[in-house]
Amino acid sequence: MTPSMQIILSMLLPLVACLTCVLLPKLNNLRDGITLVLAILLFGTVLRIYQGFSLGADYSLELIQFHPNISIAFKIEPLGMVFALVASSLWILTHIYGVGYMRGNNEKKHARFFACFAFAIFATIGIAFSANLLTLFLFYELLTVSTYPLVAHKETGEAKSGARTYLGILMGTSIVFLLTAIVWTHVIAGRMDFVVGGILADKTTAGFLAILLGLFAFGIGKAALMPFHRWLPAAMVAPTPVSALLHAVAVVKAGVFSMLKIGVYIFGIENLSLTGASEWLMWVAAFSILAASIIAMQQDNLKRRLAYSTVSQLSYITLGVALATSMGAIGGGLHIVTHAFGKITLFMCAGAIYVATHKTEISDMRGLGRTMPFTFIAFGIGAMNIIGLPPMAGSWSKWMLMVAAADSGQLIMMSVLMVSSLLNVAYLVPIFARGFFSPATGTGSTAINADIPWRERLSEAPLLCVMPLCITAVGCIVLFFYANSITDFLEPITQIPVPEVSNG
Amino acid sequence: MSALVNHSLILVVLIPLLAAPLCMLFGNRAVAFWISFFASLFALILSLHLLLMVIDGDVLSYHLGGWAPPLGIEYRVDAANALVLLIVSAISTVVLPYARVSIKDEIAEHHHTLFFACYMLCFTGLLGVAITGDAFNVFVFLEISSLSTYVLVALGANKDKRALSAAYDYLILGTIGATFFVIGLGLIYMSTGTLNMVDLSQRLAPLEDNKTVRTAFAFIVIGMGLKIAIYPLHRWLPGAYTYAPSAISAFLAATATKVAIYVVLRFMFSVFSAKFGFELDTVRLIFFPFAIIAMFAASLIAVYQVNLKRLLAYSSIAQIGYMLLGVALFSSAGLTATMAHLFNHAITKGAMFMAVGAIIMRIGSPLLPKMAGLGRQMPWTSAAIVLGGLSLIGVPGTAGFVSKWLLLTAAFQQGYWFIALLIVASSLLAVIYVWKCVETLYLTPSTSNVAVAEAPLSLLVPTYVLVIATIWFGLDASTITVASQTAAESLIGGGYGGEATVMGVEGRK
Amino acid sequence: MDNLFSSGFIFGHMNYWLFVVLMMTGLYIVVSRGNLLKKVVGLNLFQAAVFMLYISMGKVAGGTAPILTGNPDEVYSNPLPHVLILTAIVVGIATTSLGLALIVRINESYGTIEEDEVLALDQQQERDELAALEEEVLKSK
Structure with missing residues (x-):
């Protein structure tokens, strides 16, 4: 298969999945089965692209001429490749989990749910492979629109107002700031494709560059930089698979990924560090990291706490861009992967707890670890990954970001990262620690009866829910040992060799 | 065949004109439909052919009866009016099959042939306005289309008597507009002694300081402003669009105001020279502020509408603001944006009004709350409204995005970054009113227990032709962009008055 | 500018003054009257003013009606504006009749024409x- 065929195939597979779901609204098993097969096929295709790409093949494709000198085009580069791999591999697991969750929870309108889900994956792959700002923007907006029905899925008043906030902020920021920034970039630079080293060098003054960066940073609402983060907690009204894949991985990562891509390929790391245009962004990101962590500590609703934790973690990546060093950019890229695995585990655990016990508040979850050990162990691994403890992959990305901060002499940023890690400990560890060590709050079913053998004491969520979260938890550990292959792979994006990450 | 091509400029107007009395003569509803449809299709093919002939910047000229201009009447086509011709004839060809079905519900049976006859007259008028190169001819065709439009709007009275008062308002304001336009023409005729547009532009060139010429310009812009529904002159539009039969709302929203905008462009740039200082003042003092007020005020009013057709009508007024803003930028890029938006908005609004018409046919009411929960019962129609709405917002991948892109680029090129911000900010209001529809259609539980069937295919197919066009031209936008660029350059660069290929009968001088 | 108020300016443009008065009377009636029928009357006045503007425009001092008399020195008035306005008059009649028809329908449906x-x-x-x-x-x- 030619490279361009592979790209087209990778875009088509999720679309076919979407169509299947629309056309087979009643046949639950057949529809979910076909979608699973397509998800696996998609992962296979993305792997093939990865193989071909790492062998040095040129993967680019011009699809449609949008404007005499702009077209909707795809081009594969390391960052997008990594993002596509993460999204497509996690889709398989989330799909399995989603089937278990939706059935276990008796949710309605499965067909619409899975159709929109598949379409969101289509948009995510489109963002990952986009070759210029226009294509990126196109799929970025498609992602917003296609996830709206998922957030509003329950159709209750709460879901509707959450979805309204979600759409309002994401679409508002993208229309007002991002579109303006893109058109402005096009007018200044005369082009808008992604080029290593950026296209804006010497085109405008440092002041304008800083404003332009601001338009991009706040325009990409999906990166949830404060004060445009409110949509993320609002989106937590969605069913948990949505929160897991989309609001821990696809959507938010699409945001920071765009941020990273624009920082690296539009502004250029070197250009940013020379002009100092990104200095202010560093402070905003640092504020976002700390403030969101502190808010997370006060949340009793598990999903909301995780959502604020996501806001904080996303700003790590924004910080990586703002540091304007190659180490920072690559660390940001790595953090996309590691955080994805960690956060999806946590969200899937939250969903599994909900399916099994219908509990959403952290204070109700004392002692649950004894009846749901797999879920809570996975939660612990995910949490340690987010905190950045070895041997979890998250430690590498945090390490690299800290080194980047030290490299550029930003000691304050370094301490922000350290304080933030402490805060992570403070809001994540108690959840699973209490799960295991506190006595159960409720009487009855969750109370321990020592006479019953432990196997029968378990009341885990359905297997389809528990299996995926265990796999992602294992993934967090496995990635720890393969972090350097990711950083090696990402190296070309900055053109400057980075120090080797030693294997653990 | 060669005769057909040779006379295509006159045939494109003549065939629909002849179709109108034919409809009446046969007096049979089916025959009338087919006559109109073929006339419209024929005009579509010819205008496509014309557009292809002029897309490289050529100009075609046709001398009526072989009388050479400036004495004879001339039809003259450049990329700008070829694009308008294409918009009008394409929309008409799509709307007609829709109308065949939709009017069954809305108009008394014995009026159907009359409907098609009026429709053809209106169509002729719009085509004529676009194609003619004679200033007075513009007035004549304008009145042909306006008079038939008043009748068409009033035909909605079968369903809702408010159509009558709406048609009456439209008649009064439309006539005042047309009369203003005639006064303007009289004044320029008085100062130049000619009515041929090319001849006019040459004779007006040295008359920049002439007060009569300036007054004439003011009369023409205000007169046409009434027909365009520039913001404070828009009073007739919401009523007319709301109470007209669905097919007519779609046709008018997509074509009538566009043609009027074309006339203003033609007069501003081809007849009066773009170099005239007073034009720049007009643009700065009138078009800029009113375009921006329209973008915000009309959108804001749209947000509070309960009647979906009225909501769309106000959104049209806001979108007209975007078109005027492109003119107000007074640059080639700005005009490109205007020309492209003429096309993009025509297909978007056409599709939306047709979809709303299909809903009204099923549930009998244009009121939004009555449409609660229709997303399940009429999935295709509702999806059409959502897709059209996305185009109104300007979501990438839809035609509306292309216009917004071009408009923003034009604003940035002129250094008007503030205007650019206003453009994007006003589309936030579009998000609100479009999402109001989306929430009603999909997320609000239905109030009645009566099952509603999906619209018939005969309505869905024409609607989806335009919906797909909206998406297609949102992705593959280079064709329209190139055509609009050529049109803009012909307008602003004076290509219209340049060398023209003369078609038709050679002879009498 | 200095002769703006001279009698020559005022009387020399007598026809224009009259049109302005007639036109404004018509427009005023359209705007101020609540009776739909009176509005149509006002509209007619308004249009008639424009017709007369055109007709007087074509008048050449000392000219006769543009009919060939065989006399080569004959001065003719310009017939073109007259012909143009013939079209406009036809349009005006059509508009008036349509307006009246609408009023009849409104009266039938609403029971009033206010x-x-x-x-x-x-x-x-x-x-x-x-x-x-x-x-x-x-x-x-």
């Missing part, structure tokens, strides 16, 4: 529709 009463009836209908709607929503809950 604009404010028509407007009040329209608004009443709108209020009724909304009230019915609210009732329906309440009932469904």
Whole structure:
């Protein structure tokens, strides 16, 4: 298969999945089965692209001429490749989990749910492979629109107002700031494709560059930089698979990924560090990291706490861009992967707890670890990954970001990262620690009866829910040992060799 | 065949004109439909052919009866009016099959042939306005289309008597507009002694300081402003669009105001020279502020509408603001944006009004709350409204995005970054009113227990032709962009008055 | 500018003054009268003023009607504006008749041809529709 065929195939597979779901609204098993097969096929295709790409093949494709000198085009580069791999591999697991969750929870309108889900994956792959700002923007907006029905899925008043906030902020920021920034970039630079080293060098003054960066940073609402983060907690009204894949991985990562891509390929790391245009962004990101962590500590609703934790973690990546060093950019890229695995585990655990016990508040979850050990162990691994403890992959990305901060002499940023890690400990560890060590709050079913053998004491969520979260938890550990292959792979994006990450 | 091509400029107007009395003569509803449809299709093919002939910047000229201009009447086509011709004839060809079905519900049976006859007259008028190169001819065709439009709007009275008062308002304001336009023409005729547009532009060139010429310009812009529904002159539009039969709302929203905008462009740039200082003042003092007020005020009013057709009508007024803003930028890029938006908005609004018409046919009411929960019962129609709405917002991948892109680029090129911000900010209001529809259609539980069937295919197919066009031209936008660029350059660069290929009968001088 | 108020300027443009007066009278009637019929009358006056503007425009001092007399020195008035306005008159008649037809229909449907009463009836209908709607929503809950 030619490279361009592979790209087209990778875009088509999720679309076919979407169509299947629309056309087979009643046949639950057949529809979910076909979608699973397509998800696996998609992962296979993305792997093939990865193989071909790492062998040095040129993967680019011009699809449609949008404007005499702009077209909707795809081009594969390391960052997008990594993002596509993460999204497509996690889709398989989330799909399995989603089937278990939706059935276990008796949710309605499965067909619409899975159709929109598949379409969101289509948009995510489109963002990952986009070759210029226009294509990126196109799929970025498609992602917003296609996830709206998922957030509003329950159709209750709460879901509707959450979805309204979600759409309002994401679409508002993208229309007002991002579109303006893109058109402005096009007018200044005369082009808008992604080029290593950026296209804006010497085109405008440092002041304008800083404003332009601001338009991009706040325009990409999906990166949830404060004060445009409110949509993320609002989106937590969605069913948990949505929160897991989309609001821990696809959507938010699409945001920071765009941020990273624009920082690296539009502004250029070197250009940013020379002009100092990104200095202010560093402070905003640092504020976002700390403030969101502190808010997370006060949340009793598990999903909301995780959502604020996501806001904080996303700003790590924004910080990586703002540091304007190659180490920072690559660390940001790595953090996309590691955080994805960690956060999806946590969200899937939250969903599994909900399916099994219908509990959403952290204070109700004392002692649950004894009846749901797999879920809570996975939660612990995910949490340690987010905190950045070895041997979890998250430690590498945090390490690299800290080194980047030290490299550029930003000691304050370094301490922000350290304080933030402490805060992570403070809001994540108690959840699973209490799960295991506190006595159960409720009487009855969750109370321990020592006479019953432990196997029968378990009341885990359905297997389809528990299996995926265990796999992602294992993934967090496995990635720890393969972090350097990711950083090696990402190296070309900055053109400057980075120090080797030693294997653990 | 060669005769057909040779006379295509006159045939494109003549065939629909002849179709109108034919409809009446046969007096049979089916025959009338087919006559109109073929006339419209024929005009579509010819205008496509014309557009292809002029897309490289050529100009075609046709001398009526072989009388050479400036004495004879001339039809003259450049990329700008070829694009308008294409918009009008394409929309008409799509709307007609829709109308065949939709009017069954809305108009008394014995009026159907009359409907098609009026429709053809209106169509002729719009085509004529676009194609003619004679200033007075513009007035004549304008009145042909306006008079038939008043009748068409009033035909909605079968369903809702408010159509009558709406048609009456439209008649009064439309006539005042047309009369203003005639006064303007009289004044320029008085100062130049000619009515041929090319001849006019040459004779007006040295008359920049002439007060009569300036007054004439003011009369023409205000007169046409009434027909365009520039913001404070828009009073007739919401009523007319709301109470007209669905097919007519779609046709008018997509074509009538566009043609009027074309006339203003033609007069501003081809007849009066773009170099005239007073034009720049007009643009700065009138078009800029009113375009921006329209973008915000009309959108804001749209947000509070309960009647979906009225909501769309106000959104049209806001979108007209975007078109005027492109003119107000007074640059080639700005005009490109205007020309492209003429096309993009025509297909978007056409599709939306047709979809709303299909809903009204099923549930009998244009009121939004009555449409609660229709997303399940009429999935295709509702999806059409959502897709059209996305185009109104300007979501990438839809035609509306292309216009917004071009408009923003034009604003940035002129250094008007503030205007650019206003453009994007006003589309936030579009998000609100479009999402109001989306929430009603999909997320609000239905109030009645009566099952509603999906619209018939005969309505869905024409609607989806335009919906797909909206998406297609949102992705593959280079064709329209190139055509609009050529049109803009012909307008602003004076290509219209340049060398023209003369078609038709050679002879009498 | 200095001769703006001279008698030559005022009397020399007598025809224009008259058109302006006639036109404004017509426009004023359209705007101020509530009776739909009177509005049409005003519209007619307004248009008639423009017709006369055109007709007087074509007049050449000392010229006769543009009919060939065989005399080569004959001065003719310009016939073109007259012909143009013939078209406009036809349009005007069509507009008037259509306006009158609409008024007849309005009278049949509303029982009045006073604009404010028509407007009040329209608004009443709108209020009724909304009230019915609210009732329906309440009932469904």
